[in-house]
Amino acid sequence: MRVGPTGMKHLHQRIRDDIEARIMSGEWAPGHRIPFEHELMAEYGCSRMTVNKVLSTLAANGLITRRRRAGTVVAEPSNQQAVLQIQDFALEAARAGTEYRFKVLHRSIEPIDAAAAQRTGLPAGTQMLCLSTLHVMDDVPLAFEQRLINLATVPEADKEAFKDDPPGTWLLRRVPWTDAEHIVRAINADSAMAKRLKIQSGTACLILERRTWQAGAFVTEARITYPGDRHQLVGRFSPTA
Amino acid sequence: MRVGPTGMKHLHQRIRDDIEARIMSGEWAPGHRIPFEHELMAEYGCSRMTVNKVLSTLAANGLITRRRRAGTVVAEPSNQQAVLQIQDFALEAARAGTEYRFKVLHRSIEPIDAAAAQRTGLPAGTQMLCLSTLHVMDDVPLAFEQRLINLATVPEADKEAFKDDPPGTWLLRRVPWTDAEHIVRAINADSAMAKRLKIQSGTACLILERRTWQAGAFVTEARITYPGDRHQLVGRFSPTA
DNA sequence: TTCGCGATAATGTCTATACATAATCGCGAA
């Protein structure tokens, strides 16, 4: 019976770590057939349910592929993905010990144009709350946010003044979402953006676009522009976590 | 007994979808206490193991928080994260029906400098395989990749010519990784980069830095520069998937 | 040889039960 260090608390954790280690080390390469459940039962001296729980979890995480009758094999590495944390400005400022404030520069209710209609999947002319917000840390503009909020999905946004919390924070706490789409790209700041962010015209900026839906209904779109030299998106990721 | 559409195949799927729907719709807001397992048993007319499996999965996905004796509550929405797909150039080209090729512009083995040592967590002076690769689609430069490969972890990289596959693809297929770090930022192209990518000097570029480790041992670092107007990172994400 | 079909085998789901673990509640003592 081969198990990991016995200091580890639970049986299924030991089995899981053991199998993960064999995959991660390359001992079991992609395509390698993993022992059948009844073989693992014998190897670890436990019931099938326990082995099954471990393998189901690994399958859900994409490390292995299971097929009835055929057995279980180590999965091919899939498309790489980058997981980036998107910080809440206020939280980030508090951690860094700096002062944060925001200012809503523009507010209106407008029907969306054709391009926005295509992006959001809504009919053109749908009424949207449009907000432009500048995020400032220690008197330095950190980001400029252009946001559309679907008043059909979030009618209470119309009455909100966005005095204590910026729109993103307010929405995150209020409206659950089921689907999100992100786009990241780089542009040269035009003169209007340069003036708002107090940077030179032409400076490279990072743009993060995020659209969220709730059960198919469009909720909000945010386009956040960061000066390239003042902000970067960072993420750490383990496939097994 | 309230269950979803009976067309759905499995009991635990129906229960899961039902609970997820109540959370996602806002009916059960963050902080709301979810019925105890024995209550859900009665509600759905099933065994505790089945309910437990559903709730454990939801907890693993971060939708709910469970504490012994205290019960289960809907979790506060955590820090938002963007999940971005990083395409393999060859695959992307094949899908788009365009021609793809790459060219290794530079290859050497060098000890890393102090800055790289800090980024990677290796002692300064460690020998690394350094590669610079240009990725070209339909004769248009799409990206410039600067890569370090740790020869202590991947010694066989030294003998690889990178003729059929670019370094990234080769590594992905060969070396499993357990941890990755990503950084995305924007810069203005300097004259050397502009020349390589056939863009105007000063054009905004997207930089994706990716570092991977295998069980604590550094594997590789890639710094990929995309012309901002030719490429963007895209990701779609559901919290429940 | 090839095709079709039934036997077989591996995973998928579910139940009933048992005991472990941890946090809370509430009672009784200081």
Place this chain on the structure above:
DNA sequence: TTCGCGATTATGTATAGACATTATCGCGAA
């Protein structure tokens, strides 16, 4: 009133057994 400790209770883990589902294998017929 407050503190500490034991009882209570909800979750966490594990087992054995049962049946469902679905590929695959291999045998027999065309």
